[in-house]
Amino acid sequence: xxxxxxxxxxxxxxxxxxxxxxxxxxxxxxxxxxxxxxxxxxxxxxxxxxxxxxxxxxxxxxxxxxxxxxxxxxxxxxxxxxxxxxxxxxxxxxxxxxxxxxxxxxxxxxxxxxxxxxxxxxxxxxxxxxxxxxxxxxxxxxxxxxxxxxxxxxxxxxxxxxxxxxxxxxxxxxxxxxxxxxxxxxxxxxxxxxxxxxxxxxxxxxxxxxxxxxxxxxxxxxxxxxxxxxxxxxxxxxxxxxxxxxxxxxxxxxxxxxxxxxxxxxxxxxxxxxxxxxxxxxxxxxxxxxxxxxxxxxxxxxxxxxxxxxx
Amino acid sequence: xxxxxxxxxxxxxxxxxxxxxxxxxxxxxxxxxxxxxxxxxxxxxxxxxxxxxxxxxxxxxxxxxxxxxxxxxxxxxxxxxxxxxxxxxxxxxxxxxxxxxxxxxxxxxxxxxxxxxxxxxxxxxxxxxxxxxxxxxxxxxxxxxxxxxxxxxxxxxxxxxxxxxxxxxxxxxxxxxxxxxxxxxxxxxxxxxxxxxxxxxxxxxxxxxxxxxxxxxxxxxxxxxxxxxxxxxxxxxxxxxxxxxxxxxxxxxxxx
Numbered sequence: 001x002x003x004x005x006x007x008x009x010x011x012x013x014x015x016x017x018x019x020x021x022x023x024x025x026x027x028x029x030x031x032x033x034x035x036x037x038x039x040x041x042x043x044x045x046x047x048x049x050x051x052x053x054x055x056x057x058x059x060x061x062x063x064x065x066x067x068x069x070x071x072x073x074x075x076x077x078x079x080x081x082x083x084x085x086x087x088x089x090x091x092x093x094x095x096x097x098x099x100x101x102x103x104x105x106x107x108x109x110x111x112x113x114x115x116x117x118x119x120x121x122x123x124x125x126x127x128x129x130x131x132x133x134x135x136x137x138x139x140x141x142x143x144x145x146x147x148x149x150x151x152x153x154x155x156x157x158x159x160x161x162x163x164x165x166x167x168x169x170x171x172x173x174x175x176x177x178x179x180x181x182x183x184x185x186x187x188x189x190x191x192x193x194x195x196x197x198x199x200x201x202x203x204x205x206x207x208x209x210x211x212x213x214x215x216x217x218x219x220x221x222x223x224x225x226x227x228x229x230x231x232x233x234x235x236x237x238x239x240x241x242x243x244x245x246x247x248x249x250x251x252x253x254x255x256x257x258x259x260x261x262x263x264x265x266x267x268x269x270x271x272x273x274x275x276x277x278x279x280x281x282x283x284x285x286x287x288x289x290x291x292x293x294x295x296x297x298x299x300x301x302x303x304x305x306x307x308x309x310x311x
Numbered sequence: 312x313x314x315x316x317x318x319x320x321x322x323x324x325x326x327x328x329x330x331x332x333x334x335x336x337x338x339x340x341x342x343x344x345x346x347x348x349x350x351x352x353x354x355x356x357x358x359x360x361x362x363x364x365x366x367x368x369x370x371x372x373x374x375x376x377x378x379x380x381x382x383x384x385x386x387x388x389x390x391x392x393x394x395x396x397x398x399x400x401x402x403x404x405x406x407x408x409x410x411x412x413x414x415x416x417x418x419x420x421x422x423x424x425x426x427x428x429x430x431x432x433x434x435x436x437x438x439x440x441x442x443x444x445x446x447x448x449x450x451x452x453x454x455x456x457x458x459x460x461x462x463x464x465x466x467x468x469x470x471x472x473x474x475x476x477x478x479x480x481x482x483x484x485x486x487x488x489x490x491x492x493x494x495x496x497x498x499x500x501x502x503x504x505x506x507x508x509x510x511x512x513x514x515x516x517x518x519x520x521x522x523x524x525x526x527x528x529x530x531x532x533x534x535x536x537x538x539x540x541x542x543x544x545x546x547x548x549x550x551x552x553x554x555x556x557x558x559x560x561x562x563x564x565x566x567x
Contacts, residue, residue, distance in 0.1 A: 018567070055409060057405075057408065057409065057565070057566065058566065058567055059566060076411075076413075077411040077413065078411075080409065080410060080411045081411045083409070085409040087402075087405065087406070087409070089402070091401065091402035091403060091405050091406040092401075092406070093321070093325075093401070093403055093406070094401055095325040095401075096321075096324060096325065100324060104320070104321050104324060105406070105410065107317050107320060107321075108314075108317055108407060108410035108411065108412050109410055109411060110411075152406075156410075
């Protein structure tokens with residue numbers, strides 16, 4: 001058993017390769033009890049591969065990985081008994097009802113039936129599916145299925161909850177409901193480990209995160225720290241009638257901390273966006289549209305990799 | 312192995328919505344076969360003076376063969392689409408292995424479930440045999456474990472195969488070109504000795520032949536000890552190899 005203060009997950013030079021493809025290329029991180037830790041990155045960054053190794057669903061190719069201080073290769077059953085896993089695609093039992101899904105899943109953990117029944121009702125209420133307990137899973141909406149999957153992952157009162165893109169593919173309302181539930185779990189002291197390619201999700205939920213790209217960690221810190229370290233407080237987004245990139249870049253370079261020329265728009269990083277915009281107007285550039293906004297993790301990612309998170 | 316029972320429990324939870332229908336079908340199929348083939352065709356055969364092993368009427372010869380053949384068919388079906396479904400289409404196994412369930416628990420659990428289904432079918436079948444006068448002594452009950460073993464010998468390798476597929480298309484070929492011919496040519500309906508020489512030899516290598524010989528030999532009490540040993544070893548061997556293969560294919564699929 002790890003000491004109370006020890007990390008729940010510890011990775012040192014962790015690697016995962018599939019025949020000729022390197023999914024995770026030597027990453028180091030620690031997940032501490034009680035924090036919400038995120039992996040942010042585009043599709044194919046290695047987030048899911050990392051999650052699968054932690055969930056004991058994929059053997060480690062190289063480096064070291066400890067979950068609750070144990071080796072997933074040799075103590076998978078003990079580790080899994082303390083994990084809650086929400087996979088990327090729902091894998092509910094469509095042949096069982098909503099309630100039966102939880103009751104049956106409790107059996108896999110050898111939870112006594114009295115306890116299982118009690119927890120099932122509590123969890124159905126928690127994910128706001130109390131009314132749907134007796135219905136089949138198939139006709140539920142995407143958001144409801146996701147909530148049921150989250151409830152199922154909580155049936156064993158896990159010490160660590162793994163969520164692989166918990167809100168991908170859901171409509172905004174369903175996403176907010178899930179964020180709200182996850183936020184409440186976090187408030188109650190749960191440790192969350194989640195992957196996402198939505199920066200707003202990472203900003204809402206994560207205390208600390210690592211930004212991944214092509215199997216490597218490109219940055220690590222809290223959302224605020226990352227924004228402060230890699231970008232400015234504000235970003236000015238411009239659309240100009242004349243878009244001759246090189247000439248523009250030269251003219252704009254002196255106005256902002258960093259200039260990013262994208263196919264559709266230009267981004268200028270500055271602590272005071274309005275001030276930069278005034279100077280651009282003064283220069284007489286043909287501004288079609290301008291927007292000053294707060295910098296986000298998306299800007300951090302773009303700054304670090306030159307690409308956007310969601311292509 | 313207690314954990315394997317969890318899977319049996321899961322399948323039973325699904326099955327309890329359809330069990331009445333399933334039992335009814337498992338009663339009707341042998342009843343139809345024994346009425347048409349056993350009594351209908353049997354009356355012609357018995358009048359023609361054919362000598363069958365154990366000198367029994369045709370219906371008594373046919374019934375245990377059909378029992379073995381029916382177990383093969385049922386086990387094969389239960390080990391095909393449902394397994395691929397749980398592996399690929401609904402990804403139930405992915406969910407189950409996220410809990411502290413090992414792959415071997417799942418494979419053994421699925422086999423135990425098939426065994427339970429086979430046992431129920433074989434019991435009903437034996438009752439139908441008794442109704443048709445094809446079961447003469449309580450010793451016919453010995454045929455039940457033989458028929459269950461026959462089914463399991465098919466179940467394990469088919470479970471292993473089903474775990475590798477993405478669609479159900481290949482199963483049609485399996486049923487058309489493997490299971491159906493076996494049902495017809497492995498001695499269910501007539502002694503294999505009636506086949507031309509080379510086909511006889513070929514038949515002797517098929518698993519259903521051994522299942523039919525074992526089941527019939529026990530039902531009619533015509534089995535010698537060496538034959539018992541050979542048939543049991545063949546079927547158990549297939550079950551063991553199939554189980555090992557299934558653990559391997561499941562691991563490849565679930566532990567990438």
